[in-house]
Amino acid sequence: MNYTHYDYLDLAPGASPQRIEAAYAAVLERFEFGHTEAGQDLSGLVRMIHAAYAVLSDPVQRREYDAQLWAEAEAADAELQSQLDARSLTGFTRVQQVPEALAAAVPELAA
DSSP states (O other), X not given: OOOOXXXXXXXXXXXXXXXXXXXXXXXXXHHHTTOSOTTOOOHHXXXXXHHHHHHHTSHHHHHHHHHHHHHHHHHHHHHHHHHHHHHHHTTOOOGXXXXXXXXXXXXXXXX
């Protein structure tokens, strides 16, 4: 699973700068007061939280990051749609492919 900067700060995209600041403080506070299991090495996670805040708190970097996320989401949607389209065509039967015996029986039943 790929996490975004929004995930690391427990935010929804489109959060206000004030909300970003508050979320950053709240996440760091959770680590500061030891609400995690003892003995865990959280240095990598803390680095990711700081990196997420650095990007999301800068308006220019955030616009670029959001554009990148949007492009990745569009590409993933297109890939999924093509896979679904390909899957829906397998086993597809057209009306013209009706077995001859059945096609011959239908007019008799309709009469």
